Amino acid sequence: MVDPLVGSRSSGVVREIIQLRRGMQGLEQQLATGRKSQTYAGLGTQRSLSVAFRGDLARFESYHSSITLVELRLSITDQVLTRLDGVATEARGSMDPNIYQLLGDGRTQGQATAYNLLGETLSMLNSEAGGRHLFAGKDVTGKPVETINAIMDGEGNRAGFVQHRNERLLADSGDSGTGRLDISQPAANQVRLAEDGVHPFGLKIGSVNNGLSSTVVAGPSGTPSTFDIDFTAQPGAGQTLKINLILPDGTSKSVELVAAGAGQGGDGKFEIGASADETAANLAAALTDSLRKVSRIELGAASAMAAGTDFFDTANGGAPQRIDGPPFATATALRAGTESDTVFWYKGDNGTDPARNTATARIDDGLTISYGARANEEAFRVLVQNLAVFSSGTYTEGNQDDENRYSILAGKTLQSTSYPAGVQKLEQIAGELGAARSAANNASNRHTVKSGTLQTLIDGIESADLSEVSVSLLTQQTRLEASYRATSILFNMSLVNYI
Template sequence: MAIRTSGIIPGFGGTDFLQMKNQLAELQRQLGSGKKSETYAGLGLDRSLALSFQGSRSQVASYQQNISLVQTRIKIMDTALSGVQKTVASTKTSLTSIDFTLASGRTVGQLAASNSLDAVIGMLNSDDGGRYLFGGRQTGTPPVLDSAAIMAGQGTKDGFKQALLERMQADLGSSAASPERDAGATGRLTLSGAAASPITLAEDGAHAFGLKLDNVTGAVGGATATMTAGPPASLSIATGAGTAKAGENLTIGFKLPDGSTERITLTAVAADSPTVGPGQFRIGATQTETLANMRGALGDGLAKLVSTGLAAASATEAGEDFFKGETNAAVLAGPPAVQPGVAKRLVPGVSGTMADAVAFDTPANAENRTLRWYQGDRISGDPRATAAAQVDTAVSVTYGARADEEALRATIQNLAVASAVTFQNDDTLAKERYQALASRVASGLSGQGAAQTVTSIQIEIASANSNADAAKARHKETDAMLTGLLSDVTGVNNEELAAQIVALQTMMQASYQTSSMLSKLTLVNYL
């Protein structure tokens, strides 16, 4: 009779014990890792579900990474734009101060504008890990040159100060190095001589520079004013019927290069008046004498206007020429074609100077001799579309920006204009010229009448951030759901595992005990 010593169940051999041992090891592994299998193949029919859930989680993680990157960049951009606004507000306060103390030819307000220019340029050159955020699609280099280069130029290329001088020479009609202080500056108007009758005042040609006659209002007895529209426009004041009376006046309106207007009012005062103030003229013994006195008052008024309002308007317009530059697509088309934003430069007149300039140079020539302050992307239509990120299925946010956008360009432009003009203590009209300039710069920094403001840029970028936030919240919920579903497929029930382990251990122990007992059994013991 054969005695079995390998177990109590027929057919249950050593390989069965090895399988039980391996099964126990696998159950213990599952209990320790919390996973049914270390590989997808081990999941059996649930493998496709697990792969699908894991793929979805990976996509969500990719979106979340994009959102984190976008929101970091938007935060940097918003901080920069807020800094620009604070800097501008502080500068406006300094510029509108009544203080006219000069240091090296500039006021405290101008020095503040110069410091602000450096600060704003630094903010617009903000980057995230070497990616510049205000250059549109061009992200590898700072989009704005430093102020020293912008003002003075680089190499053979002129900067803003040279363009400013040439524009002021053209508007004021003077080739002097300081046209605003030139007593011979005409504002591009020709006034008849002191003894001439009638008085004539005429534009020196059909061009965009200098003062332009706009209108004449009021009446003075014994004088007849006649205006010819042109271009070029002209004004004639001749003797006429009647006699001038104290208090009567003529007002002549002028258009300035920056679109603003100024007026000179000529008011008659009695012949025996002890004083004759600015804009006043004495009534003479004859109409011819009265007309001569009126002409003297007009000449004085023009000289003052040229040195103050016109000089300030010219500086403001020079800023437009240099920083906004040429935007006319037909002109830029060439040939050769030139990208937008190239500075508008003047061609000398027949005198060989800018004093009688009548036209702008070609964009190609201007490009060759003028520095570009903005080095970023110039051709993208929508600045926001120059940077985009997908934050969800079929959902992208756009958050790009360019330093040459209207609001940002105008900020740099006006700060540069305020910084570039200098004054002298011995110039009796310097303070009034500064006030005319400061008011224009402050208006430009305020964005009055502008289609875009720094705040509007912030709002647009904040909208992208809000969309990213909404997607972030959705992904958080989706990830939690996918994690749960994946856990259901790949995870284990610890209570069930524990029960299986105990049952398996009990079976193995019983088998081992029985095998041990049978191994000691002999025929004698059996009988």
């Protein structure tokens, strides 16, 4: 029989053993996990700090993940922009107005090069990274740009650029081939030049510089514009009439007609006749010939440039513009193409908001960057448009008018792809996106420092000192062993044994 006093003492020792075993289990767990506690409650008064620090750390890690994705996209975008700049340089090299050597298909080697560069440009504008098409604005899941074949040659019932270019040339040239200007003689001694209506096509009368004596010029005036020249007597040989014409692309061309003696007429000249009436008739005929020549050459090149703007300038929700015809030669207006009758070369988001704002990322507390882009932004569109315009025409060997028209068009596209003042440049887009990338990199560096600091603070609160835990564990083990011995002695003790 165990002494009651011994039983009482033994129960106290047992409780101490249980507490020691629990303490050892806790220490063993700390030694295994390296953490003071598996719950915040076990951290005592520092648990609120731990929770707050971990919340901050999670937020910075979220920012870091966002920055990593943005940097991937911006890196690829930067590579595309760098190559597009190279494409523009190569394109300018192909647009030499002085080299006119036709290949078998009626195009020059420069045009063939430009066509290949156009295909490469369109492919790059369809670039994708991290689940997002980089030049599609907000519509990130689909390719923003059509194929080169569809854009140039159309698809099914949908017209491409080449068809629109041909229709635009008809509208600019008119039925008589004088660029939609009418030449008439309301009186025998009078010549009238008039625009054939109020519309955006053909040649427009700018100004008239009259150097002919014995003549009276009235105008240009009115809408549509017109001017008259009346011969009151004969002008002198060598005297000139200069008419400044506005071409469809906004550039100008001067037509100069020189009075010449009998039998000395020809290109740019009109013969002084036997009477004022005959001289007026000669001027009308020479003016008709000059306008037809302008229509074949300068107007043809300017019409192609205007067609390029019609078809490709679709920013801010616009649609490709088409000639409101047939008939096209007498058309008086443009109309918006529809997706059923016209290839929309750009198919991405086409809102009126800034292109950069179509993709945003929050990279820090209160800091959001914008890094979106649209393929129909001016800098991209200028390159695509001029490559298409330059590469699309065909010419005839031995035709001087064709050679002159090619040279003028090459000069126009060369100037345009040089990005003159006032035109958005690829470098501007690169600079804007570069600023966003720099902000993301700076934020990433800040987050790295902050995350490291927070992790150190969290470790100070949550991590166990393994050396201290080992010492405590040995101490607890020693105490536990002593308790086991004491318990054993107590349970073996009795009054009989004592006596």
